[in-house]
Amino acid sequence: MELSLSSIQALVKEIKEEMFLNIDPYSFVSPSAYDTAWLAMVPDPQEPGQPMFKGCLDWVLNNQREEGFWGECDGHGMPTIESLPATLACVVALKKWNAGTKEVERGLEFVDGNTEKLLGDDHFPRWFAIIFPGMIDLAHEVGLELAFPKQLGLSMNIYSERQSILETEELVGEQYPPLLSYLEVLTPADDNLIKESLTKHLSLDGSLFHSPAATARAFMATRERESA
Template identity: 35%
Template sequence: MQSVERSKESIKKMFDKIELSVSSYDTAWVAMVPSPDSPHAPLFPGCLKWLLDNQLDDGSWGLLHRNPSLTKDALSTTLASILALTRWSVGEGQVKKGLHFIESNFGSINDMKQRSPVGFDIIFPGMVEYARDMDLVLPLTSSDLDTIFCYRDLELERCYRSNSNGNKAYLASLSEAMGGLSDWKTIMNYQRKNGSLFNSPSTTAAALIHLHDTNCLHYLQMLLMKYGDGVPTIYPLDVYTHLQMVDSLQKMGIDRYFNNEINRVLDETYRQWFQGDEVIILDLTTCALSFRLLRTSGYDISPGIKLIKTFRVQ
């Protein structure tokens, strides 16, 4: 009985504080932002130090206890971290270890059993091009390079062929690795009220590098004040995470033990829905989940223009 009560209290506390883990990939991009006072110094040296302090024993960056099927994610994260260290000419030994990891695990690129992170076929080749610009020699053969650039061309062709608003937003969300293909003025149309692009530290950092946008700067500064020197992969995530918790508790049939917490989440979501809050309206998944939970919980809500517009944009 005591263990049940402890579990209930633990879940209740999760409603009050959502823990987001540090993303080495996003931290690396934030670390690459130069200081406005000197292009030869990082604006956020703490992020650079975080990378220096958090390389794993195998030479990679990322999850400590990584699932073997997530090697592509580790390759992407490791290359981003290498670029950040190379950008500021630090951590030579760690760069070598990271390059060795990439060389040893590059075969995962063609492994169909590997899970491919969103945008990997565009992001990884884009970072390879950045490495070239830095005169960083990667341990990849001509055949390796042909393979990754072929994958990128196929993915870009697919996106350009449909030319839907959803694909335009998808490519904009990967703009940190799009290089010369990025139209930053158009991409800034996706900037949110909090100053970010897609609530993504990496994409926002890239925009700050290219455009020196003050709102992007304020978003990253706020993020570092909240999380220290390592940033999460997306922020804020509170709304969707809370809704997922409500959904899970209802599906497990134990929601009756958390009525106060659930009602608080749904009341706030209901308020945001009618205010047209971009946290809900600009994200298809959050919008759809909000609508379903509010409707099934008895709130007076209809799809209306908001939901229709969200689906059209996506």
């Protein structure tokens, strides 16, 4: 069911008052390339053609690793599976602002060349099965070409596991962290889902589940509806 225009406007006003505009977003940013990239995607409400948090975009530009990825390494200095969604989030942020063409190319080359090797088998952590397919979809939406989805067996397994999670888990159920805390990659992120997130789960620091990525997605979604 669609929200009325007045409901959407009221929701946007609530977000303006409690998310980002009256708090320091860096106060709840974890040391995560993935979260930083999502904050880098947020447009400035006063200048929509510019990022709201330019410092986050600059961080993305300046912190790509030599091998082409963003994110964590293991004890041997090798990238972990966390680097796959983190790298996709970073290249999406750069693509959005037409920045870092070479960095985007290197990031995509890393994902294309290392996904199968990093995943290894058909058993994926729950968080990865939720986030990674969503980031692949988002990369496609902004016009980025990935060779990875052409590896049909591996791709189908990840998407199948994600679909199983979406069909069997409640948005806020017994699983922790709850499914709703991955709001940024849930589709469709419609008005009702955004409204439920804000009215029930907005933290005292202005974030959703203390997640910069989910908070950024909710903020952008309501800004889009305000300008529509």
